[in-house]
Amino acid sequence: MTWERIQGATSSGLDTHHAAWFRKGWEEASKMTRSLMNTHWTLDPFARTCPWADIRNDINPTMPTDHHLDALEFLQLLKKTHGPSMARIIILDPPFSERQAERYMDEMGHPNLYASPGYMGRLGVLVKDLLAGGGVVLKLGFNSNAPTQGLELVKGWTVAFGGGRNDVQMSIWRWPNMTLDEWPTLEDKPKKAYVPAPILPWGMPGYNPLLP
Helix, strand or coil: CEEEEEECCCCECCEHHHCHHHHHHHHHHHHHCHHHCCCCEEEECCCCCCCCCCEEECCCCCCCCCECCCHHHHHHHHHHHHCCCCEEEEEECCCCCHHHHHHHHHHHCCCCHHHCHHHHHHHHHHHHHHEEEEEEEEEEECCCCCCCCCCEEEEEEEEECCCCCCCEEEEEEECCCCCCCCCCCCCCCCCCCCCCCCCCCCCCCCCCCCCC
């Protein structure tokens, strides 16, 4: 495990994907999971305008994402429709700062649930359920705590902004365990069927993924 201190420039508030340091973390996570690229998905429960993941969600209905659900509901839906072990990368970038929480309150009209340890704990359990063996979580926040038990820390960065602004901790956590179906043999590595996104009729008028 390695940890670096890097300099961060001012980012565009909630849209952290515009920052070079965040792209650095995404590129590192992508390299770590390259062997799963054609068989497993990338997910972003708090995507806003970030285009990187295959399947993206944001609770704000004005964001250009596949779903507009609470992050817990989004992950529960994917577990129900795709089963566990479907993802190679999950981005965990909730609005964690006070400034982000204020903007979230202004935009959505209710408190920032994602600053709640209980909420994030339940989210972490679902994240682990959805990760394939060898899959990783790219996590941003004010601490380097594991999203949930069982994940191993493989790389991290302290992003320093200077002045009175808090550092951001960016870390990559790997799920090392594989199911029997995922475990490679000497002759062949089993692959899941891969269907290009979107695989559900997201965006169709009147479609509600939570209805039976």
